[in-house]
Amino acid sequence: MGNTKTNNTYKTKIPFDPLNKGKRFIIIMRHGERIDNIDKKSQILPKEDPELTENGINQAINIGKKLRETYLKEIEISEINIFSSPSARTLMTAIYSSISLNNKVLKNLCFITNLAEYGVTNGFKNNKKESPMYYFIDSDKEYKKLWENFIIKPTKNNNFHFSRFDFQSNLIGMENPDEMKNRFMKVMEGILTYSSTSYCNSVNFAVSHQLSICFMIEECFKEMNVDIKDYIKEEHCGYCSTYIFCFNQGKLEFLGDLKPDM
Secondary structure, eight states: OOOEEETTEEEOSSOOOTTOOOOEEEEEEEOOOBGGGTOGGGOOSOTTSOOBOHHHHHHHHHHHHHHHHTTTTTOOOOEEEEEEOSSHHHHHHHHHHHHHHOSSSOEEEEEOGGGSSOOOTTOGGGOGGGSOGGGGTTTOHHHHHHHIIIIIGGGTTTTEEEEEOOSSSOOOSOOOHHHHHHHHHHHHHHHHHHHHTSOTTEEEEEEEOHHHHHHHHHHHHHTTTOOGGGTOOGGGGSTTOEEEEEEETTEEEEEEEEOOOO
16 A cells, blocks of 8 residues: 554645645444344334434434534534445434434435445345345335435435445455455555545545444554454444544544443
8 A cells, every 4th residue: 555654643745735634534434223133123224224213313313413412522523424334324324323413514425335234146236135225215106215214314414415436346246255445444554544634524434334344443543553342343243333543643543442331
């Protein structure tokens, strides 16, 4: 990556603007509790794209409140950038956590195809049974109605801007474990680069799935001379597990982790 190693910090390859002295926070989160693991009969969304439970929504809200009361307590946030897998459970987690963090700041919600959990035969767009509903909202009236209810409705009056922002080409085909790892770490590299030069006091959420957040955190730690095994443990990968990093004067620092305690 062409970065300079220092003790527990990461020097971005993009020059840091000394006139922009704000902090850029990077929040890596796993989605909240999914409905199909609790009560499949009550699931409303398509089989392969389950929504959050009520508890899962509260987990996301609680994380946003904890961030506001701890790491972001003294920070006047200028903007919130959200990089999310297109799955309903990750999008809902991103939406509710960012609303509870600050409902007045502009929120750029970016759909990252390559943060999807896994590859499927012939790609997501050609395999409806294994795809998030995001891929079919333009062609399927039923999916569009569900999308409006679960995704658009909670964003109304909360300053959300929707955009598509892929760091790579669309995910197509099956993957082996190494290919999956490389994909997630590549996306995290893009988020790091983007975040390092975003506006003063920006908060950049990266919301994905259990295995992928482990790879994404590993990408952050590998340039900081920190053993990821000290942080990635089974109990750390539960629903809404959250890791907080920060670019401060051009250097990436690990601040700590949060759990929803719900």
